[in-house]
Amino acid sequence: MSVTHACARADRIRDVVVQKNVEAAVVGYPMFNGLEGVQCLHTLEFLYEVMRPPVSLPITSVYLCDELFTTQQAKRNLDAMNISEKNRRDHLDHEAAVLILQDYIDYVVFASNEKRFVELFDEKKPVDPNKRGSKFYKKQKGLRINESVQQHAERLAQAQAQSQQEAEVIDQQQVDQHQTEMGTADTPVEKAAEL
Amino acid sequence: MSSTFQRLNPHQARLVALLKRALPLRSRDAFRALHPQPQRLMALDVGDAFVGMAMSDKWQRVALPFKDGQLRRDLVSTVESKACWSCR
Numbered sequence: 001m002s003v004t005h006a007c008a009r010a011d012r013i014r015d016v017v018v019q020k021n022v023e024a025a026v027v028g029y030p031m032f033n034g035l036e037g038v039q040c041l042h043t044l045e046f047l048y049e050v051m052r053p054p055v056s057l058p059i060t061s062v063y064l065c066d067e068l069f070t071t072q073q074a075k076r077n078l079d080a081m082n083i084s085e086k087n088r089r090d091h092l093d094h095e096a097a098v099l100i101l102q103d104y105i106d107y108v109v110f111a112s113n114e115k116r117f118v119e120l121f122d123e124k125k126p127v128d129p130n131k132r133g134s135k136f137y138k139k140q141k142g143l144r145i146n147e148s149v150q151q152h153a154e155r156l157a158q159a160q161a162q163s164q165q166e167a168e169v170i171d172q173q174q175v176d177q178h179q180t181e182m183g184t185a186d187t188p189v190e191k192a193a194e195l
Numbered sequence: 196m197s198s199t200f201q202r203l204n205p206h207q208a209r210l211v212a213l214l215k216r217a218l219p220l221r222s223r224d225a226f227r228a229l230h231p232q233p234q235r236l237m238a239l240d241v242g243d244a245f246v247g248m249a250m251s252d253k254w255q256r257v258a259l260p261f262k263d264g265q266l267r268r269d270l271v272s273t274v275e276s277k278a279c280w281s282c283r
Contacts, residue, residue, distance in 0.1 A: 009246050013239070016261070020250065023233035024226070028240045036211060038201040043241045044214040051218065060233075061221040070240065093240050093247025094260040101238035101249040101258035108226050 010049040017050075017057050025059050028067035028100045065104050070096045 016022070027047055030039045051057060074095035078088050203211060226232070238258065240247035249258045 013246065013248065016248065017237065020235055020237075022235045022237040022250070024236050026236060026238040028238070032200045035200075036203055036208075038203060038207065041203060041207050041211050041214075044211060044218070046241050046246070047218060047239075048214050059219075059237075061219050061225070061229075063221055063223060063226060065223075065238075067240070071242070090245075090262075091260075093242045093245045094249065094262060095247070096242070097238045097240040097247035097249035098258045098260050100240055101236060101251060104223070104238065105236070105251060105256065105258060108223060 010046065013050050014055060014057065017059060021058050023058055024061050024063065026063045026065050026101055026104045028070060028096065029064040030068065031066050032068065063104065065100050067096070067100050070099045073099055 017025075025047075027043060029043060030037065047062065051059065051062075071092060074092055075088070077095055077099075078091055083091060236251040238247075238249040248261045250261050251258055
């Protein structure tokens with residue numbers, strides 16, 4: 001990479017950054033299995049050339065994005081778009097940059113949006129049953145209009161306790177009936193002892 | 196990325212460490228914590244001969260290819276397909 005060539009490109013990028021008021025930059029960092037190669041050094045050198053201290057740019061932060069085989073993927077994309085071999089060299093790096101940025105946006109922005117989406121449409125979210133028009137309001141016919149959620153919960157708990165008591169009583173009755181049928185002995189061991 | 200991988204020698208490794216310290220590098224998760232998040236994102240792919248550039252739209256949903264500060268209209272088919280995908 002010649003120095004003059006790099007400087008010329010850096011100048012062009014600096015102009016665009018100022019013109020478009022770019023605040024953050026994502027840079028493809030070509031690591032191979034977690035190892036940094038000479039290409040990584042070239043990337044950092046170029047980046048330093050762009051962000052040289054005497055020049056004040058609006059960029060406040062730089063994010064390095066691990067790019068591996070993005071150029072190959074870009075080639076495949078351009079093949080699919082039927083772009084000629086002649087123009088492909090021009091488009092290749094731009095397409096690779098698009099892939100890097102899209103990957104970054106998907107990771108950063110969409111992941112956070114997905115979380116927000118889940119929160120918004122979570123069915124377990126408590127719903128006020130007193131709210132007119134809500135599904136709860138329509139389904140639960142026995143619910144009074146002015147009854148608060150807490151009162152409703154208390155009433156439900158009472159009903160549950162009552163039904164549990166009734167079930168216990170029924171069980172006890174069944175046990176008593178069984179014992180009278182089998183005789184006075186409570187357990188098979190006592191029955192054997194009597195014999 | 197070039198097809199052949201060349202390891203860094205100790206001198207180059209030291210240079211990489213120095214450059215990393217000089218640049219305002221952040222982690223990906225640090226981006227999420229930013230309030231407000233940056234409106235314009237730019238991506239650079241430093242190749243052997245050219246530098247590819249892409250920029251995000253103002254809603255930060257789609258990456259658009261740029262050259263000399265202009266949107267590449269000849270790559271608009273991919274842009275459209277991606278835009279549709281994000282709108283869905």
